Amino acid sequence: MxxxxxxxxxxxxxxxxxxxxxxxxxxxxxxxxxxxxxxxxxxxxxxxxxxxxxxxxxxxxxxxxxxxxxxxxxxxxxxxxxxxxxxxxxxxxxxxxxxxxxxxxxxxxxxxxxxxxxxxxxxxxxxxxxxxxxxxxxxxxxxxxxxxxxxxxxxxxxxxxxxxxxxxxxxxxxxxxxxxxxxSGSFAYALTAGTTPAAGRPGFELPADEIEAGVGIHGEPGRRREKLRPARDLVRSALDVILDAKSFDGPVIVLVNGLGGTPLIELYLVYGEVAEYLAERGVPIARRLVGNYVTSLDMAGMSLTLCRATDEMIRLWDAPARTPGLHRGA
Amino acid sequence: MxxxxxxxxxxxxxxxxxxxxxxxxxxxxxxxxxxxxxxxxxxxxxxxxxxxxxxxxxxxxxxxxxxxxxxxxxxxxxxxxxxxxxxxxxxxxxxxxxxxxxxxxxxxxxxxxxxxxxxxxxxxxxxxxxxxxxxxxxxxxxxxxxxxxxxxxxxxxxxxxxxxxxxxxxxxxxxxxxxxxxxSGSFAYALTAGTTPAAGRPGFELPADEIEAGVGIHGEPGRRREKLRPARDLVRSALDVILDAKSFDGPVIVLVNGLGGTPLIELYLVYGEVAEYLAERGVPIARRLVGNYVTSLDMAGMSLTLCRATDEMIRLWDAPARTPGLHRGA
The missing domain is CATH 3.40.50.10440 (Dihydroxyacetone kinase; domain 1)
Known part of the structure; x- marks a missing residue:
């Protein structure tokens, strides 16, 4: 470790x-x-x-x-x-x-x-x-x-x-x-496991070409292990699961969240795919946030969250916040 | 990859x-x-x-x-x-x-x-x-x-x-x-190398118990490879190099920067060590920033930067900024 x-x-x-x-x-x-x-x-x-x-x-x-x-x-x-x-x-x-x-x-x-x-x-x-x-x-x-x-x-x-x-x-x-x-609905992918200081080794092992689809933020198993696919396919599969699980009949707040070990350049690429697919599916994006916010130590991976946002939620989302991890306005 | x-x-x-x-x-x-x-x-x-x-x-x-x-x-x-x-x-x-x-x-x-x-x-x-x-x-x-x-x-x-x-x-x-x-003076450590999409494999190889001391943000070699040591020792060694290289005869701005693959919990632990050692060395900290700001893809590593800050620099550091990566005030 x-x-x-x-x-x-x-x-x-x-x-x-x-x-x-x-x-x-x-x-x-x-x-x-x-x-x-x-x-x-x-x-x-x-x-x-x-x-x-x-x-x-x-x-x-x-x-x-x-x-x-x-x-x-x-x-x-x-x-x-x-x-x-x-x-x-x-x-x-x-x-x-x-x-x-x-x-x-x-x-x-x-x-x-x-x-x-x-x-x-x-x-x-x-x-x-x-x-x-x-x-x-x-x-x-x-x-x-x-x-x-x-x-x-x-x-x-x-x-x-x-x-x-x-x-x-x-x-x-x-x-x-x-x-x-x-x-709200979320879905995550892990490319690699994170390592806790106490265990000293990765929480699970994945073959070099496999990912965990639906992973939890402690490395819990998801739906299945599958072969790594292009980001576009992974985004569409995850959004299909989320869009099926709940009703998204209006504007959404989107969170593209890194799990700790994924570079920002990949998260932005992912956001581009999210924006494209949600446009195809007719789901308007009211607000969005891209970065590492809810992580799993050094896990390489990302999660997508959609929240069907009312006007009131958007108003409160836009309000100032002054915290170390999220800072906006005033 | x-x-x-x-x-x-x-x-x-x-x-x-x-x-x-x-x-x-x-x-x-x-x-x-x-x-x-x-x-x-x-x-x-x-x-x-x-x-x-x-x-x-x-x-x-x-x-x-x-x-x-x-x-x-x-x-x-x-x-x-x-x-x-x-x-x-x-x-x-x-x-x-x-x-x-x-x-x-x-x-x-x-x-x-x-x-x-x-x-x-x-x-x-x-x-x-x-x-x-x-x-x-x-x-x-x-x-x-x-x-x-x-x-x-x-x-x-x-x-x-x-x-x-x-x-x-x-x-x-x-x-x-x-x-x-x-x-300003900076010094970085790499625990692992980052992987560029074009190369598809890590930029360099490090044994399981070795780190690169003085690494560059593209994985360039630093001063030497050495055994991994406790964070306290690494912080003190890096700050000794920085404090020797330039004059820090007054308040400093400190940046504890992750290189992309290092969890925030480790960066805060590192900042605690930086604060303790600078206090011992008599260097007052005027401002500080902890997080992933100047990264090297998914490299696990961190860099320390000290800037001997004039009152004018601190005034300008405190001014509002509204950017995706750094947001403060107004």
Missing amino acids: KKFINDPADVVAQALAGIAAAHPELRVDVEEQYIVRADAPRPGKVALVSGGGSGHEPLHSGFVGPGMLDAACPGEVFTSPVPYQILAATKAVDGGAGVVHIVKNYTGDVLNFQLAAELATDEGISVETVLVDDDVAVEDSTWTAGRRGTGATLLVEKIAGARAEEGGKLAEVAAIGREVNAA | KKFINDPADVVAQALAGIAAAHPELRVDVEEQYIVRADAPRPGKVALVSGGGSGHEPLHSGFVGPGMLDAACPGEVFTSPVPYQILAATKAVDGGAGVVHIVKNYTGDVLNFQLAAELATDEGISVETVLVDDDVAVEDSTWTAGRRGTGATLLVEKIAGARAEEGGKLAEVAAIGREVNAA
């Missing part, structure tokens, strides 16, 4: 120390392992908390800041955060208007966020949970029952975050988050 | 088509192969043009926009742009106040930009050239005489771009760009 680390056991804690040093606009509790906006708690504002295993950066820590999350709870690499960590983050950001937990649908995450929500409720904090399960490649997978939460998490965090920032109430912020998830 | 492409010969053109589709705020001439701000030319504003081989994205195409470049000229992968391409871009953005060419120090780039500058001058456009040669790892290398241009290119484009945006004159914009380059 070749990585820029000191000791596999200390990677997350030392990366958190680096985030703390790099971002004075954030406050990092290295011991409790959470990251909050430096101005937290904001009285009267609904707070958003997300989290999950590390290794998907910039998700979630890179999306803490005005217009997106109030807090992120990173677990160890590919490992759920623990309930007391989530509770501590929830208490640190609660400004009296309630807290929304944004949870990717993996069994460990779901259970630990649920327990944290119960503990927070016991302490008088109102909590709503938004479950993200946008990955339409498979039903049930290695670490979850139902569909996995992947690229749409970014869209939920951005759009619900904007609604909270402008003064939305707890039920409203949670509702728009759930709407975004329900309107 | 596993890549999301259609045909190795069409990668750059098809990625440009993707950029054009993704960014309505840019205008892409796919035939002449350049990218300009959609509002170009801006009368009375000094224009900045950069370019070089593709494969280093978001450099340069991702830095076109208000506050940074007016145009980028991408060559084929790891291949210099041609003089007529640079001339076309220069003419497309000239607003009558002159054009600054920002050129990384590789022999092909230098010659082709020089010829383009002569042709532009013949057509009545005033051109100043800022040469970037910040890589202190080696003198002379595979594709260049003197020091290579690497991470500091981003700093030059940001700071000179801000000076042009606020109305700086041609000589002033070029002067601050040269100052930034003179004040």
Whole structure:
């Protein structure tokens, strides 16, 4: 294993120390392992908390800041955060208007966020949970029952975050988050596996000419292994799956997301193919984002996410955000 | 080779088509192969043009926009742009106040930009050239005489771009760009080589436990191959080289830059080590940036850049920029 680390056991804690040093606009509790906006708690504002295993950066820590999350709870690499960590983050950001937990649908995450929500409720904090399960490649997978939460998490965090920032109430912020998830579908391809620091070797092996179609962000198996095909074919196959899974009867927000080891030049080439095929299929693109946002360590691969966007979602998508991983306007 | 492409010969053109589709705020001439701000030319504003081989994205195409470049000229992968391409871009953005060419120090780039500058001058456009040669790892290398241009290119484009945006004159914009380059030093490590679409295999081979210290952004050899060491040791060795090469007698801007295949979690861990060691060495950090900005396709690796920043440079660094690859403020 070749990585820029000191000791596999200390990677997350030392990366958190680096985030703390790099971002004075954030406050990092290295011991409790959470990251909050430096101005937290904001009285009267609904707070958003997300989290999950590390290794998907910039998700979630890179999306803490005005217009997106109030807090992120990173677990160890590919490992759920623990309930007391989530509770501590929830208490640190609660400004009296309630807290929304944004949870990717993996069994460990779901259970630990649920327990944290119960503990927070016991302490008088109102909590709503938004479950993200946008990955339409498979039903049930290695670490979850139902569909996995992947690229749409970014869209939920951005759009619900904007609604909270402008003064939305707890039920409203949670509702728009759930709407975004329900309107979204994702599908990913892996060319190679990522390597966790603890394992020290790739999470799975692929022959030199094969790819994993429908892979999960922890390297979970997808629909099948298949031969590598031109990007145009892969894009069309993935979009066919997404377009069949849900209704996309109007403008969409498109995310072309790199899984960590794929160069931006390929992601832009992929976006060109997405734009061409969606035009053929009569699906208008309202907004788009191309880059590495929801990654799987150093996996070479990419995911496509479509969200059927209402005018309200587009308005909130366009709102300013000031986070390390996504920055726009003001 | 596993890549999301259609045909190795069409990668750059098809990625440009993707950029054009993704960014309505840019205008892409796919035939002449350049990218300009959609509002170009801006009368009375000094224009900045950069370019070089593709494969280093978001450099340069991702830095076109208000506050940074007016145009980028991408060559084929790891291949210099041609003089007529640079001339076309220069003419497309000239607003009558002159054009600054920002050129990384590789022999092909230098010659082709020089010829383009002569042709532009013949057509009545005033051109100043800022040469970037910040890589202190080696003198002379595979594709260049003197020091290579690497991470500091981003700093030059940001700071000179801000000076042009606020109305700086041609000589002033070029002067601050040269100052930034003179004040900067960089050093890179490769863990693995990148793969160009044309070659179809890694540019060099490294044993499983060895790294290239002082590698160039095209995989050029550095100072030596050595055994992989903890990130803390690698950071300290690289910073020792940089701190010895130039004077850093005051605040610095730090860039911790991924070379394409290194996860963000490692880059933040590295930044933590940089912050700790610079504190020990008495070098104050005024600003910092952590991420993948000047890449080498899918190379696993990272570079460190320090720039001894004057108050004026910091003021310009903080100015708004609205580009796909770097976005801040307004």
